[in-house]
Amino acid sequence: MSREQVATSIMWFADLFSLAIYKRTQGRITRQVTFGALAITFLIAAWRLYVTFVSTQWLWLVCAAAGLLWAAGWWVSFRLVNMHRFADFLIAVEAEMNKVSWPSRAELVRSSVVVIMVLFLLAIVLFGLDIVWSFVFEWLGILYKAPSGAGTSP
Numbered sequence: 001m002s003r004e005q006v007a008t009s010i011m012w013f014a015d016l017f018s019l020a021i022y023k024r025t026q027g028r029i030t031r032q033v034t035f036g037a038l039a040i041t042f043l044i045a046a047w048r049l050y051v052t053f054v055s056t057q058w059l060w061l062v063c064a065a066a067g068l069l070w071a072a073g074w075w076v077s078f079r080l081v082n083m084h085r086f087a088d089f090l091i092a093v094e095a096e097m098n099k100v101s102w103p104s105r106a107e108l109v110r111s112s113v114v115v116i117m118v119l120f121l122l123a124i125v126l127f128g129l130d131i132v133w134s135f136v137f138e139w140l141g142i143l144y145k146a147p148s149g150a151g152t153s154p
Contacts, residue, residue, distance in 0.1 A: 022082045027091030031081045034090060038080065042073020 050066040080086055103111065137143035 022084055022087045023091060027087065027094040030090045030094040030097070031087065035077050035081045038077035039074050042077065043070055045073065046070035 046066040046069040049069060050062055053062040056062060081090065134143060138145055
């Protein structure tokens with residue numbers, strides 16, 4: 001291993017166990033939301049671990065493992081959003097989101113109504129095509145429709 005790789009590895013591990021917050025004032029909302037989502041994911045994983053093994057005789061061990069999983073997950077979440085490369089990515093994401101032109105409430109409602117109406121219209125058209133093709137295939141003898149009482153045993 002080269003000296004550069006060793007130095008990079010040492011810096012990565014030092015960064016992993018650091019309490020420092022990288023670029024504290026930049027990308028706060030995106031980093032907080034990302035941390036929250038990751039922490040909740042680890043909390044759910046710990047809860048599922050507990051629920052899966054709660055009926056065992058080693059309840060104390062299950063509780064300890066679930067607690068350790070949640071604590072380790074919380075720490076990993078905290079460190080991940082403060083690692084240089086990932087934090088810079090989240091900062092850039094928040095900067096791009098600030099450039100987005102968001103629609104007004106009225107425009108959002110109109111667009112949503114249009115999408116829902118098109119979906120219903122498309123569903124009706126597809127239902128009609130299904131009925132027409134079913135009739136055509138039955139008439140040609142390709143599709144066989146069983147009698148209503150067939151297939152049931154007395």
